[in-house]
Amino acid sequence: MRVLLSTYGSRGDVEPIMGLAVRLRELGAEVRVCAPPDFAELLAGIGVPMVPVGPSASALTTAARPAASLSERAAALIADQFEAVTKAAEGCDAMVVTGMIPAAAGALSVAEKLGIKAVSVTFQQITLPSPHHAPLAYHGKPFPPEVTGNRALWDLDAQSIEELFGAALNTSRVANGLSPVEGVRDYVIGGLPWLATDPVLDPWLEPSYFDVVQTGAWTMPDERPLPAGLTAFLDDGPPPVYVGFGSMPMRAASDVAQVAIEVVRARGRRIVLGRGWADLALIDDKDDCFVVGEVNQFALFSRTAAVVHHGGAGTTLTATRSGAPQVVVPQATDQPYWAGRVAELGIGVAHDGPVPTTESLSAALGTALAAETGERARAVAGTIRTDGATVAAKLLLDL
Known part of the structure; x- marks a missing residue:
């Protein structure tokens, strides 16, 4: 079985993927990773082939004044996903997708286009709609102070994500022969998302709006001695x-x-x-x-x-x-x-x-x-x- 693990974000998005890669290989799977170029050395250290995608995550994070708006940067990230992930997914039987929402939406679209089974994963439950916690507001798009109910806030969250990333995602999807999607957030979450967190540190509470598979956190044994x-x-x-x-x-x-x-x-x-x-x-x-x-x-x-x-x-x-x-x-x-x-x-x-x-x-x-x-x-x-x-x-x- 050939598996592609796709992510875009900081080290916290990449290290869990490395832990999963090691375990998949132990079970006989062939694994490759699509991730920002910052982490090529880390992945080389465990011998996992990597296809770099997008600009440096570090440079994107530390830029004092991004020249482009969030929507424009998302469009570029999505386009990068279509190019790099399509190449990385060649011959794969399954994909695991995580990372920033626009990047994940792009990677999942590639899986859809290629007919590859894909699983959407998050490393923090606060990105998943729930009656037990409120969503995070995006920078520059605060929620109205008079809206306090969780269901209403999660509806506004979906609306914000659509306004920020919907047009960018659908432009790339149409250009690649796919139909537009309505609701970027729900498209990324999918029907049965995986929550890769520890149930003691991060318990998923019921009742909820949908089912979640909580696997436990993905860790990789680190045998390196300290300097x-x-x-x-x-x-x-x-x-x-x-x-x-x-x-x-x-x-x-x-x-x-x-x-x-x-x-x-x-x-x-x-x-x-x-x-x-x-x-x-x-x-x-x-x-x-x-x-x-x-x-x-x-x-x-x-x-x-x-x-x-x-x-x-x-x-x-x-x-x-x-x-x-x-x-x-x-x-x-x-x-x-x-x-x-x-x-x-x-x-x-x-x-x-x-x-x-x-x-x-x-x-x-x-x-x-x-x-x-x-x-x-x-x-x-x-x-x-x-x-x-x-x-x-x-x-x-x-x-």
């Missing part, structure tokens, strides 16, 4: 606090680094600073700080006193699995949701807002470092499943 310099730093003192914001640009990165380092030092702790797409950097040459780039996050987090991060789905899962208490400083999209889940589970703190101050971060870190938070974080860590990618791989092959 020698980092290991020496960890061995040389008590567990440090990790601070990093992953794929978030953090335009005030230097100020954030300054605040974080000063707050951690005031608590008598050492710090490991994750460089990330924000390019966080040390503020001096004192030996209580260490900056890291790409590392085995699970191995690192397991040796920390606490993890301060942006609340991406993948980072939140990894921190939760590690048993480290968390301070989540959400920046955008689904991150406030994950911050809320961390707080609700009692395994950390949801910071109020995207910009930490000395006072706010100090208070949050104090709670995270409390003994009861650490005990709860370690208890919850033992309940997190690690078989989600295997479950999904078997389901896909059974299709």
Whole structure:
């Protein structure tokens, strides 16, 4: 069986795909991936063939002032999907599609055109209509304040997505011999979407508007040893606090680094600073700080006193699995949701807002470092499943 895994987004959209790719290969499937060019090295590291699609996801995310509107950028992404995914899907029997809505809509359209069975997957349930949570508003398209009911808000969500991406999708579909679709969001969700999240960290609640297959989160065992310099730093003192914001640009990165380092030092702790797409950097040459780039996050987090991060789905899962208490400083999209889940589970703190101050971060870190938070974080860590990618791989092959 030949399977194409298609995504477009940040690392949090790509790493789960890598976990599924590894499990599919173990079950005898031939796998290839269509993803942004940023992740070619990561995929090469596990020996999975990759077809790059679209512009750099990092460049698209960190651009200070995008020259094109969201609709124009979506049109370009969709066109890129038709070109790259059509090439990547040649000879495939099934597709797994995830990532940004316009990109996913384009990839699913290619599957439809080629007659390939496709499964639509999300790594955060807040993109799925539900009576238990409200949708996220798109930038520049806030929901009317007088609308508060979930059903009405989800109707407005469908309308916003249609206005942003409908014309762009249907232009490409018609150009490729497909009929227009009415309702981009529902087209992407499909009849039976898969939710690749952990049922403890992210429980899908019933009753709902439709059925969902929750497979568990897709993780990939990371056997990489930590760099020698980092290991020496960890061995040389008590567990440090990790601070990093992953794929978030953090335009005030230097100020954030300054605040974080000063707050951690005031608590008598050492710090490991994750460089990330924000390019966080040390503020001096004192030996209580260490900056890291790409590392085995699970191995690192397991040796920390606490993890301060942006609340991406993948980072939140990894921190939760590690048993480290968390301070989540959400920046955008689904991150406030994950911050809320961390707080609700009692395994950390949801910071109020995207910009930490000395006072706010100090208070949050104090709670995270409390003994009861650490005990709860370690208890919850033992309940997190690690078989989600295997479950999904078997389901896909059974299709």
